[in-house]
Every structure is written in C-alpha cells, then in structure tokens.
Amino acid sequence: MNLPMYMYNKHSVFFFSEIDYLYFLLRYHKIIITLKVLSVMDINRFLNSDIYKNYKYKYNNAILVDQDLIDEITNNITSILNKKYINVDFFTTKNRMSIFRFNDKRLVFKMSRENDDIRTRYKNMLYSRYIIDHYNLDLLYIPAATIIDIKSNDKVYTLLIEEYIDLLQNKKRDYYFEKFVDKLDDTIHQLALFICKTGFSDVTFRNIPIMSEDFKKYDKCYKRIALIDLEDLNIAEYGLFGRIGARGLLRCVKSLKQLNIVSSVAKENGIDINRYKFDFEDVKNNYI
Numbered sequence: 347m348n349l350p351m352y353m354y355n356k357h358s359v360f361f362f363s364e365i366d367y368l369y370f371l372l373r374y375h376k377i378i379i380t381l382k383v384l385s386v387m388d389i390n391r392f393l394n395s396d397i398y399k400n401y402k403y404k405y406n407n408a409i410l411v412d413q414d415l416i417d418e419i420t421n422n423i424t425s426i427l428n429k430k431y432i433n434v435d436f437f438t439t440k441n442r443m444s445i446f447r448f449n450d451k452r453l454v455f456k457m458s459r460e461n462d463d464i465r466t467r468y469k470n471m472l473y474s475r476y477i478i479d480h481y482n483l484d485l486l487y488i489p490a491a492t493i494i495d496i497k498s499n500d501k502v503y504t505l506l507i508e509e510y511i512d513l514l515q516n517k518k519r520d521y522y523f524e525k526f527v528d529k530l531d532d533t534i535h536q537l538a539l540f541i542c543k544t545g546f547s548d549v550t551f552r553n554i555p556i557m558s559e560d561f562k563k564y565d566k567c568y569k570r571i572a573l574i575d576l577e578d579l580n581i582a583e584y585g586l587f588g589r590i591g592a593r594g595l596l597r598c599v600k601s602l603k604q605l606n607i608v609s610s611v612a613k614e615n616g617i618d619i620n621r622y623k624f625d626f627e628d629v630k631n632n633y634i
C-alpha cells in the first residue's frame with residue numbers, strides 16, 4: 347500500500363500498521379459523513395440560507411419561456427383560472443389549481459387564485475431538491491421549474507412553470523407499480539427516506555408517477571419517479587401511513603420486501619411504527 351505509515355511531531359514518531367491506518371481513515375470518513383448528516387437544514391433555515399439563493403439561481407435558469415406564451419396567459423387569465431380557455435390542455439386536478447400546457451407540450455403551467463399556494467409549492471420544490479442532493483436520492487426526480495409574476499388588470503398573479511416530464515400513467519393508478527415491482531425497491535427506500543426528511547404528506551400514486559424513459563438500456567429505466575406535487579410538506583407519518591385523501595407510501599408498495607423497507611426506514615428515523623401495527627398487518631395480508 348502506498349500510504350505513509352507514520353505520523354510524527356517534534357517530540358516523537360508514531361508508527362502505524364496498515365490496519366491502524368485503514369481504521370483511522372474509516373473513522374475519519376465516518377465522522378465526516380456523520381457531520382454531513384447532522385448538518386442538514388430544516389426548511390426554514392434553508393429558505394434563509396445562501397444555498398436557497400444558489401438553488402433559485404441555478405434552477406430558474408434551467409427554464410426558458412417564450413414571451414408570446416406569457417402574453418397569451420396574461421391576456422386570458424380569467425378564462426384560464428376558470429379552466430375554460432380552449433387553446434390549452436388542462437390536466438385533471440383535485441384542487442383549485444389550473445394546470446395546463448400548450449400544444450408544444452414542453453412546459454407545464456400551474457396557477458391558483460391564491461398566489462401563496464404557488465409560492466409555497468415552488469419553495470418546497472427547491473427544499474426537496476436540496477434534500478435529494480444531500481442524501482443522494484438519485485431515483486427521485488423533480489422537474490426544473492421557475493416562478494414569475496404576471497400583471498393583469500392591476501392584479502398580480504404568480505405562475506409556476508415546470509419542465510414537462512413524460513410519465514407512465516394508466517387508468518389503473520397502480521398498474522406500473524405492480525408491473526415494475528422488481529425494479530422499485532431502491533426507489534421505495536429513497537422515497538421513504540425523503541418523506542421522513544421533508545414531511546412530504548400527499549403520497550398517492552398520481553403524485554409519484556414512474557417516469558417513462560426513452561433509453562431502455564439506461565440502468566435507471568422504470569426506476570425513477572417524478573415528484574410533481576410537493577405542495578404539502580407537513581408530517582412524515584401522513585406520507586408514510588396515509589391520511590384522508592392520500593393512501594401513504596405503505597399502501598403504494600407492492601411486495602413484502604418493499605413493506606419491510608418502509609418499516610425499517612421509518613424506524614431508523616425515529617418513528618414509532620407500533621402505532622401503525624394494524625396498517626402493516628392489513629397490507630401484509632395482500633402479499634402472504
């Protein structure tokens with residue numbers, strides 16, 4: 347091994363065996379990793395940090411929007427908010443947002459009568475990106491996005507503009523989670539960790555779709571999911587075990603192995619899973 351086997355100061359020389367040296371290196375790296383994990387910021391600290399500014403700058407520049415489209419939205423704002431404008435395709439949504447795209451399909455636009463809803467959504471997306479980077483969650487994908495304010499009849503409207511992502515969607519919502527069950531173990535692991543760290547609560551099939559990948563030989567093909575609806579970063583237990591209107595990750599998994607992944611990640615993150623004993627039993631019965 348080509349490593350220096352000794353350390354010395356002006357009084358003495360310490361000799362290290364190779365094993366000692368390896369041990370020292372491992373401990374050193376473990377300390378660094380531990381410090382990195384401890385230093386993760388909560389959302390409020392993040393929003394007041396320079397990292398937030400950097401993320402804003404980096405991801406704002408990833409989206410280019412034609413001024414013509416912005417003008418068209420500005421001129422038709424009322425019919426867009428009423429979901430009546432015929433030159434765009436509206437996506438189905440359960441809440442009051444207008445979500446639409448133009449014919450070129452490159453971008454998705456999201457608007458609400460409450461600008462704060464849109465702003466919160468955007469901040470949550472940036473915080474989620476930070477968590478994904480911090481824990482290297484490479485199977486979770488957040489679309490590039492930016493927000494802009496537009497003015498119409500003296501009123502300001504905030505518009506969230508996102509990269510359009512090709513998604514695998516089927517009328518039977520869980521179809522692809524079932525079909526690609528053997529590919530999704532790591533994804534479920536990463537999503538469980540993400541939920542524990544962010545409190546992502548609205549976990550249900552339509553909000554965590556599997557991405558349709560062009561290149562089938564790509565090793566992450568059908569393993570990546572898109573997080574397109576991060577409006578609700580709230581309570582991790584909702585995201586893991588469900589609440590009214592969202593089934594939770596526990597009821598999105600499709601194998602016993604994935605169920606155990608959810609359980610162990612929850613435990614590692616200090617969640618008392620005994621409180622959800624009956625939910626686990628219930629789901630387990632589907633796979634035994």
Ligand SMILES: Nc1ncnc2c1ncn2[C@@H]1O[C@H](COP(=O)(O)OP(=O)(O)OP(=O)(O)O)[C@@H](O)[C@H]1O
Nearest residue numbers: 437439440441443454489508509510511552574575
């Ligand atoms: N970036 C995107 N790329 C492709 N499709 C998208 C994107 N964002 C949203 N969609 C589509 O629009 C639908 C609604 O989007 P989203 O979940 O953001 O809206 P929402 O109003 O919060 O919905 P809900 O409350 O019903 O979950 C999604 O289920 C998806 O089909």
Ligand SMILES: [Mg+2]
Nearest residue numbers: 552553574575
């Ligand atoms: Mg949604």
